[in-house]
Amino acid sequence: xxxxxxxxxxRLYELMTLMKxxxxxxxxxxxxxxxxxxxxxxxxxEAIAAAMGVCLRSDDQLVTTYRGLHDLxxxxxxxxxxxxxxxxxxxxxxxxxGGTMHxxxxxxxxxxxxxxxxxxxPVAVGLAMAAQRLGLDRVVVASFGDGATNTxxxxxxxxxxxxxxxxxxxxxxxxxxxxMTPTEHTMKIEHVADRAAGYGMPGxxxxxxxxxxxxxxxxxxxxxxxxxxxxxxxxxxxFRLRGHYFGDPMAYIPAEQLAAxxxxxPVLRFRARLVGSGACTAGDLDxxxxxxxxxxxxxxxxxxxxxxxxxxxxxHDVYADARNCPA
Numbered sequence: 001x002x003x004x005x006x007x008x009x010x011r012l013y014e015l016m017t018l019m020k021x022x023x024x025x026x027x028x029x030x031x032x033x034x035x036x037x038x039x040x041x042x043x044x045x046e047a048i049a050a051a052m053g054v055c056l057r058s059d060d061q062l063v064t065t066y067r068g069l070h071d072l073x074x075x076x077x078x079x080x081x082x083x084x085x086x087x088x089x090x091x092x093x094x095x096x097x098g099g100t101m102h103x104x105x106x107x108x109x110x111x112x113x114x115x116x117x118x119x120x121x122p123v124a125v126g127l128a129m130a131a132q133r134l135g136l137d138r139v140v141v142a143s144f145g146d147g148a149t150n151t152x153x154x155x156x157x158x159x160x161x162x163x164x165x166x167x168x169x170x171x172x173x174x175x176x177x178x179x180m181t182p183t184e185h186t187m188k189i190e191h192v193a194d195r196a197a198g199y200g201m202p203g204x205x206x207x208x209x210x211x212x213x214x215x216x217x218x219x220x221x222x223x224x225x226x227x228x229x230x231x232x233x234x235x236x237x238x239f240r241l242r243g244h245y246f247g248d249p250m251a252y253i254p255a256e257q258l259a260a261x262x263x264x265x266p267v268l269r270f271r272a273r274l275v276g277s278g279a280c281t282a283g284d285l286d287x288x289x290x291x292x293x294x295x296x297x298x299x300x301x302x303x304x305x306x307x308x309x310x311x312x313x314x315x316h317d318v319y320a321d322a323r324n325c326p327a
Contacts, residue, residue, distance in 0.1 A: 015050035044241035049074035051214035079299035096309030118151030128166035147178025165230035208238030
């Protein structure tokens with residue numbers, strides 16, 4: 001593609017397809033009774049996490065949310081670690097003790113997944129402050145939804161990050177609904193990005209279903225942060241195709257809006273764009289699709305064959321040194 005290196009375009013599609021396939025497989029497994037877990041789907045938001053994945057270095061850090069399957073994959077967390085945590089197996093990222101809402105993998109820079117709306121940005125501020133004080137050129141990304149921008153914790157975090165010129169990217173995945181409430185019912189302003197002016201930082205609104213535009217916007221924000229010029233608020237406008245939680249009947253979403261969003265599926269749209277531009281052939285992308293299915297099935301088989309979290313794990317990881325655990 002003209003504005004992306006061929007290798008980058010291909011990597012974007014690989015990540016988006018793996019995210020979609022992983023989400024689809026969970027949905028199918030829960031629906032059939034094969035899998036027992038709860039999760040908050042990210043289906044439809046793949047382009048944002050894929051762009052983040054190709055723009056960040058391995059030592060950059062991420063704070064995400066309970067709706068973070070795609071973010072985790074984008075930052076490099078293995079499928080066995082993710083599925084293992086969701087299904088309560090010892091092969092999970094936290095040996096099955098964190099569950100779907102609390103997946104972390106510091107080795108690849110995923111420092112926190114939080115189940116509390118708006119709780120992530122203050123933690124990301126602390127991580128960014130640490131990077132600044134240590135003289136590192138590491139960047140921290142805080143990923144959250146539109147609803148989080150209405151919390152006091154978001155305001156405090158954004159204000160502090162701007163005041164101290166911290167190396168932070170505030171990445172809002174605006175999927176147009178805060179749980180079941182549309183954004184026009186939760187804020188008076190039209191765009192989340194408009195909030196940035198109140199903190200004295202740049203605010204950028206971008207099509208969250210366009211991976212090419214996203215790579216450009218994320219790259220600019222990351223480079224600004226890495227150069228010591230402070231944070232950026234990115235509003236990536238997208239749509240969640242499966243509701244707030246898996247099994248959500250989605251009765252609050254107008255049928256025509258959901259139909260339009262489904263028609264604009266970012267994975268299918270990017271596939272058509274790659275083929276239409278000549279960047280990839282349909283056969284190339286079919287191979288990537290098949291590889292994603294194989295990776296997901298292999299990971300799930302490994303997880304299902306693994307033992308459940310042992311009761312002896314209950315007091316592990318509570319203290320820095322388990323030998324000092326009080327009787």
